[in-house]
Amino acid sequence: MKIASFNINGIKARIEALSEWLKEAEPDVVVLQEIKSIDENFPKSHFEDLGYIVETHGQKSFNGVAILSRLPLEDVSRGLPNPENAGRDEADDIEARYIEATVCTDKGSLRIGGLYLPNGNPVDLDQNGKPIVGSKYDYKLKWMARLHQHAQALLTEEQPFILAGDYNLIPQEEDAKHPEKWSDDALFRMESREAYRKLLSLGLTDALRARNAEPETFTFWDYQRGAFDKNNGIRIDHVLMSPQAADLLLDCQIDVYTRAKAKPSDHVPIWIQIDL
DNA sequence: ATGGTGGTGCGACCA
Numbered sequence: 001m002k003i004a005s006f007n008i009n010g011i012k013a014r015i016e017a018l019s020e021w022l023k024e025a026e027p028d029v030v031v032l033q034e035i036k037s038i039d040e041n042f043p044k045s046h047f048e049d050l051g052y053i054v055e056t057h058g059q060k061s062f063n064g065v066a067i068l069s070r071l072p073l074e075d076v077s078r079g080l081p082n083p084e085n086a087g088r089d090e091a092d093d094i095e096a097r098y099i100e101a102t103v104c105t106d107k108g109s110l111r112i113g114g115l116y117l118p119n120g121n122p123v124d125l126d127q128n129g130k131p132i133v134g135s136k137y138d139y140k141l142k143w144m145a146r147l148h149q150h151a152q153a154l155l156t157e158e159q160p161f162i163l164a165g166d167y168n169l170i171p172q173e174e175d176a177k178h179p180e181k182w183s184d185d186a187l188f189r190m191e192s193r194e195a196y197r198k199l200l201s202l203g204l205t206d207a208l209r210a211r212n213a214e215p216e217t218f219t220f221w222d223y224q225r226g227a228f229d230k231n232n233g234i235r236i237d238h239v240l241m242s243p244q245a246a247d248l249l250l251d252c253q254i255d256v257y258t259r260a261k262a263k264p265s266d267h268v269p270i271w272i273q274i275d276l
Numbered sequence: 277a278t279g280g281t282g283g284t285g286c287g288a289c290c291a
């Protein structure tokens with residue numbers, strides 16, 4: 001089974017590029033981020049005609065995630081659980097950033113979480129250097145804490161799962177062409193990286209690093225200043241795998257070539273092949 | 277070096 005993650009930066013602008021890549025790459029399941037569309041406006045039938053089931057979790061103008069699958073999906077859920085505020089504060093879930101479903105085959109099933117982690121910029125700190133409550137950076141870190149709790153809950157179920165998407169997170173210096181330029185950025189700051197490291201230390205495997213040790217392996221290049229031509233990129237789209245899922249991992253690749261095509265997203269797809 | 281580009285949806289806001 002081939003499973004991919006792709007931040008498309010707007011379904012309306014990317015319908016051609018996404019369709020072309022689906023035909024070339026033939027993934028069985030794709031999690032999409034930044035569909036920037038409400039559910040009603042997502043071109044569902046277009047992708048159904050290409051052989052995919054479509055499940056969306058959209059919102060107007062910003063964010064929005066989706067799952068496309070050639071295989072049957074079960075138990076689709078939208079939004080990340082919010083244990084701290086369950087039933088009391090819906091504000092944390094206004095932004096559509098998480099969708100999850102189980103994909104079933106003859107050999108077994110796999111739970112797939114598709115996520116669009118908050119960017120977190122600008123970084124607003126108080127006099128003590130702590131993120132100001134209610135700021136974008138605070139929202140990012142709190143969202144990461146919720147993701148951590150959710151991953152913990154999934155691990156206790158002992159079911160193979162993956163968490164794939166745009167993490168808006170540069171894990172290490174080697175994941176940026178110019179790491180020094182990112183030192184105060186929410187994508188690379190200490191608090192963000194620490195939260196990511198803690199998530200991994202639950203026992204999750206970074207699929208790309210498990211299969212690929214090549215330097216300068218990026219998934220995002222800014223549209224400005226010819227960033228792609230200079231390979232001035234960052235690795236922020238990740239596929240994390242539970243121990244049971246990681247045992248099935250066969251390959252992990254990044255489809256860099258899509259960034260050189262007409263009307264590209266600023267991100268490129270990352271995919272895994274698993275023995276399922 | 278100041279978002280310089282690009283997306284959404286029609287005025288800003290987001291990345």
